[in-house]
Amino acid sequence: MIRYIVKKEIKEIFRDGRFKISALIVFVLAVVAFFVTFKQYKNTAAQYNEAKANERKVWESQGAKNPHSAAHYGNYVFKPKSPLSLIDQGVDKYTGISVFLEAHNRNEAAFSDAADQTALSRFGALTPDFILLYIIPLIIILIGYNIFSKEIEGSTFFILKSQGVVGWKLFIGKWLAALIPTLVIATVLFVVAAVALTSLNDFGLFEWKEILALYFVYVLYYLIFTNVVLFISSKVKKSGIALVINLVFWVLACFVAPKVASNLADAKYPYPSHQEFNEQIANESKQGLDGHNPWNEESQKLREQTLKEYKVDSVHKLPFNFNAFLMQKSEEYQAQVYAKHYGLLKEKAKKQGGVYKSLSTISPFLPTRFLSMAIANTDYESHWAFTEAAEEYRVGVQRFLNGTTEKNAKYNERYVAPADTWSKLEEFNYESPTFSEVYRQNTSVFSVLIIWFVFTAALLFFTNKKY
């Protein structure tokens, strides 16, 4: 019986003009989205590799130079683009992909894609994740909104009943039939993405398990949508009304819920303004060690402590360069100030994320969006991980440079490090969180998505006495 139902429903869906037109539109949109994103992705990849190589070359070819000048000369580090950002760009577009590392300052990530575009880009771009998250659910609605209501409208339901149709078999058959076209579209999109990714050799490490996990998350999302759409269709007698209710659900789930969640999170844990944040750091920095001012109170204290510790009466008699030592201590102090304030900011971001994630229960869109970005390594957590790695590297660079002076120069001597010094500095190699780390961090969100599926399936299959 189920076979008959699936076969007949699929026939009806494929013969229906609405599905043909909408599937064609999705196909065209998907092709355009993939083409545009793939091109952008390849450009970014090429730019990343080139910039990374050039930056190192520039750093290494500074020639003989004072290490602290080199510290101020600075260098850029770049966030590698995750292979799955081809499917979901997440927040990468807005957060920037490179950080300028220099002495005394922790800089924000810069050069975001959005910064290179006009204000019109705020209205959104046609990307694969837009197709996956917004358009395919719309296709599910078009396929399924009348899958039950048409049986009532056409009196065919009564013939089915008089033929002895079994309710649960009818539900399973219709559910499978509504799902198959969606799965075909989603599978084709993912296979195309996977083939495109495997064709790129010089960019990121593509892992099949990651794309499979992403596919699984989206399939779950479509299962939930299918359950909801079929549930509404089974409860409403008129197809027109079923369509309107389904579209309202789509708007609420995909557009309203994320904005409500974001506003609530922001209202509960507001971020300080950029100016406030910078002022707090500047004020606290002033109160501590200043590597460029050996006569301030904190520097004097350090000087006295150090002389006492080494049991000497002059910094000239210290076994290292006190200027560089002071500079390093000052760096360490400033790094602590930055760590403290960025830590508070991160804590706030975490709390905002917590509120946002806890609201995953109001729409299946939210957990799917989180998981999609997390698996693609384009979420806010991955951005934090990159900026923290960059800061850690910056502190390490300063330690290396100050240490070089400390070891090789006397107090108040203008030290010039040989040209080969710079190549001894270890390169910045950022590695994105592994799949298992991402999974661990997002277990709760994944559970919410599973709960959504179980709840909607129960609603669909166990609350319909009519059939």
Add this chain to the structure above:
Amino acid sequence: MIKTTNLTKKYGDFTALDNLNVEIKEGEILCLLGANGAGKSTTINLLLNFIAPTSGNAYINGLDVVKNPKKTKPYLTYIPENLMLYPTLTAIENLDYFLGIGGKSFSKAELKTFLEEAGLQQEAFNKRVQFFSKGMRQKVGIALAIAKGAKVLLLDEPTSGLDPKSSNEFGELLKRMKNAKVAILMATHDIFRAKEIGTHIGIMKQGVLKHYFRNDEITLQNLEKVYLETMTLNNTAV
């Protein structure tokens, strides 16, 4: 083949069907006449077990429809007033689907034979039913009964909205079904068609079977007279 004993259906204080006792044997056609709300469709819905009776029993082929909902289904075919079928499927595909739901599978050639027996023109077999008239759609319904080998046919206002020619063709089809020993219950407003094809005629009002005749007991003229009187007077049940 079809039997009801004291069959009653109430919705709160409203009695949709009141103590109906009828029996339709093989090769008999009972035409139930009555205005809207007389209880004709309620009777059919009770026989189909779409709704549960308040009291009394309904039997198909000797089986209580409430106690044996699944066992009674293979014996019957139901054709509602507005049989729309699935518009994007062809006549053959519709027939194949409904038979498949009932657990029966036939070859394409067999399905064509059933449609032919039901009087559908050959060129319509592979056409989508969205272009079919009501008469053509009902022929697909009759083909379903033929293919199933149904012993009971339940028809709810099948001739309403049909042109005289199609109505006549449908009547002929029912006579053939009757000759094939099918028991038929037809709810209708059409006195002329009821007299023409029914072996028995009942007149219902407000859930009560007011009159029950064998066809040869009454002329068309008298039937019309009784019907009109029943609709205007307060009579008691037969």
